[in-house]
Amino acid sequence: MNIYREITPLKTPDVFVVLDSVCNGFDYPIHNHPEFELNLIAGMSGTRIVGDSTERYADYDLVLLGPYLYHKWDGDAQLQQSGQPYRVITIQFAMELFSGQLFQKERFIKIRQLMRDSSRGIKFHGKTFEEAMRIMIGLTEDKGFANIIEFLQLLDLLSQTSDATFLATEGFSPQALRSDSNRIQVAYGYILKHFDNPDLKIGDVATLVNMSDSAFSHFFQKLTFRSFTDFLIDIRIGHTCKLLLDTDETVNQIASKSGFNNLANFNRLFKKYRSCTPVEYRRRYLEKGEFDWTHQVTPWQFMPQKNGTKEAIKPSSYATRLVHF
Template sequence: MKIYSEITPLNSDDIFVILDHRNAKFDYPVHMHPEYELNLVLNSAGNRIVGDSVAKYGEADLVLIGPNTYHCWEKDDDSKEDTHVVTIQFEQNFINNDLLAKNSLKHIKHLLEHSVRGIEFFGKTRAMASERIQKLPGLSGFESAIEFLTILNLLASSKEQKNLTSVGFSSKPEHSISTRINEVYYHVLENYNDVDLNLSSVARKVNMSDSAFSHFFKKRTNKSFTQFVIDLRIGQASKLLLETSDSIGQICYSCGFNNVSNFNRLFKKNRGSTPRNYRNQFQDHSITSEQVPEIKEEYLRVV
């Protein structure tokens, strides 16, 4: 799949930039950029690509996308003509602001840490945030900065959210307030391609018995350790299927699966299609090189 790198209009003096598109044409191909992006799509329906997730969206869609997570919205042909897209972009270093380390703003930092997997917001949260985001282009100066932080606070405080990409798709481990869980995440991320990676070896690493570690891990993550490893390996495999031309067999073994048959079975169980069909599905969403000149060339380059 061809992926483009977007050069955003954000500069060093900006806290954020806001792009307000009326009658949006959805002519951007699958792309990524190092900035955070909060995207609100109204009066439209179609397919949304975020990382290894392809999903239908309809009427209203609100997604926070972390740095270098590729994404694209595709509008259905029979969708409404008055599509409205409001995009807020802010720099990657925003998360390192000392203010976000303070207790009253730590939840915003946690939100941004999780956004590397893409976060969809729904329900009342989406409705409330949508109203505020649509008013943001009309504000300026201090008032706009306060409203921007208010929107992030609303999103970070909400439980009406879900991650879009699989746990293994990101090159960063999931953030957890538990030091022990973080240690496990890092260890598995570094060793997921080892066919001998198992519960016992990781339990020993964190000085716990197998049964105690199994109970502890499931309580903290709401999934078994075995399923976590499978999810991570499938996520890494998905990434390789989309970003490389490696064969199914090469990807299978490089992600820690011990045979292609088992890989195909687990991939289909978790993704709903075989690895080959999954790759083909995304190829169908890629833009052809002949279409690229329609887009502002100064803002895109192939990666």
């Protein structure tokens, strides 16, 4: 199964681009792209999809997305039709930006960690959100090299904060676990490597780190805030969500590859954790193809469906400014 691939307006000479949209519609499909993206929404409520996370957002939303992470924002139709003004500011920048020698320096350690963490999508809130929104609004105006400095200040702000929440599960977008404990790092790595084994038990991991089952259970829950069983199920369900989107394999095949050897039990757990069946989950993402921001009068190269047919959007209904830096 394919997801729309966005061709972003980012060009080779760019450090980043800023798209500033006012009352610009929310009718684009779920999609991904190889660039990082920081997306700010102000004055709108709706539903946000990031990886296997589906959540409501209200009034304001700020999320950092890693490369190729599936995402989509829907705006409530009633609010859009009411004429209430809303704004979307999107910053996109390339993976290659962090491959140079400058970003390998010690001062950039936390920013590099932020970029790795973005593979799951990160939502920011609190005072961090307020300060980030102020900087992002400022970045919509071309101030020359000052924009580059402000962009780095924005990344530094986001890399230092605790006002952040991961969105996609570890199974959907695996990442390194932040912890000073070598034992939990070893345990986490082992679980990620062997979660597809239906016979994986807590005792296997406890033995690996030289602890009793009971001691490891308390230790694991203290550091991850979840029981071993709940953590393992999260990993497995997240992985099945990714396979449902990335492949055309049957539900039975996907369940087997994710560590479930009982299809009925898998279906029960999936519905408990995702509030729908695997087949229903997959149907949400049936649209496929590619769209190109740079070749359209509208921001994306596709047309929304209406009454089963595709109709062009009137260019006058869109107001998007694009700035390259």
